[in-house]
Amino acid sequence: MLNRGLYISATSLIANQRKMDVIANNIANMNTTGFKKDIPITESFPEALLAKINDKPDSDLTATGQNQITYENHGEVHIAHTENGYFMIRTPMGVSYEKDIRFIVDDEGNLRTYYKNEKDEYKTDGENLILGRDGNPVNAQENIEGMLEGMVYYPNRNIIGTMSGGVKFHKIVSDFTQGDIVETGGKTDVALNGSGFFKVQGEDGEVLYTRDGSFAINNEGILTTSDGREVVGRQGQININGDSIEIRKNGEIVVDGAVVDSLDIVDLDNKEYLRKVGDNLYRMLDGVNGEEIPFQGEVMSGCLESSNVDSIKEMVNMISLLRNYESCQKAVRTQDEMLEKAANEIGRV
Known part of the structure; x- marks a missing residue:
């Protein structure tokens, strides 16, 4: 089985390489008439449940009446956090288990993650669905907080948390703000x-x-x-x-x-x-x-x-990205050294 830390570091290296390509293209077009800069968007892989092997957790998450959620509403935006259990979110890569969610209600009454367009309007096309406890989308009710309380999923007793599989390059968004x-x-x-x-x-x-x-x-x-x-x-x-x-x-x-x-x-x-x-x-x-x-x-x-590319900001982003890339390289090297010791030294024992 591939070392999870090695995989996470590798996905970050790949995503950073794609982001570097976008920044390089922006800098190359800083003098192109009417050019609009691109913004790279990354996202994490779904949070997967992490289980203990041959052991028991300290508490029973399946017990009823012990969970509490915190809920806030700011206009169209709803924010919730659960102490015990998880909210389930359907993504193109599978179901993700989250402690915190932020969503709006779409035109069909579903709970979805969102983004804002250049007019500061909320959009849900291509976004993720918040699921009920049975793994199916739910329609919004008048009492959103009470509905969220009933949507919390309680995993089996051996589940102790979640872990992400890394980060992936999601898409490129063009910034249409006015140039000089x-x-x-x-x-x-x-x-x-x-x-x-x-x-x-x-x-x-x-x-x-x-x-x-x-x-x-x-x-x-x-x-x-x-x-x-x-x-x-x-x-x-x-x-x-x-x-x-x-x-x-x-x-x-x-x-x-x-x-x-x-x-x-x-x-x-x-x-x-x-x-x-x-x-x-x-x-x-x-x-x-x-x-x-x-x-x-x-x-x-x-x-x-003129182009709306800010050369100074793009250069700062490039330097920051290079440092992040170097950190990921060191993490890969560290994981490789750990695997080498496991194979050569622990194996001898």
Whole structure:
């Protein structure tokens, strides 16, 4: 059987390597127009029950009437802690046994863990379910505290606690906060002051989104991104044939004094489903439709939005991550030395 400490240290090394890749990519794009930094998210493996072998615990957790929970409610958020027993949480990797839980009630009445989007709204998609004592999801009741009391799971007498199997890399989240606006003077350079995206024509009619407004006019007089993809207007393809070009604050494109089209700029109510596809472009996750809402910001002509990467913070994060990586390496080395002694010295006895 693999030494558990060795396994936990190894999972941390793998997760730290992935986090380092994300930070390195952020630093590499610190001067990329409209780039949004990525944030690596890690999570622990489920807490598994730990049992004594051929021994008895000091107390009987299966006894009724001895458990007490503490409960707090802050708006939509519910927080609970149990002294005896455990709350069960269903995760993609199995059931986790926890002393502390924090959740909200979703639209279907289930108790779920949560996260907040860029609008500070609570979201539960892809989150974990809080389970009842029988291992099944429960619907919220008016008395949440009393319901939680009845949801506590009491394990067998030989259970003395829980232990995690380590940490894993969960996902990458893009930070869509506004970058600095830099004046360039370019006639086709455009920046968005506010939450929103330019729409770009992808392959096979796919709609892509970008914050990079460094546009150009190709040989056919069509407005494109810097890498040649067509920028989408309210009327479709944007044709610019003229000498004088002006892009107004509302996105209207004026050529030789006449309005020819408007930039199709939208905001998205479900940005959390956007995924980077390269070339500073985003697309919606497969099977998810973009919930487009009107753009409420301002179009700034002759300007570009800089990256929102803070180089100093990213370097500090990298140094901290390197130190953590070194600590995990030492832990692996220590575990290896213990196994060597167990094999070579204890074995001789």
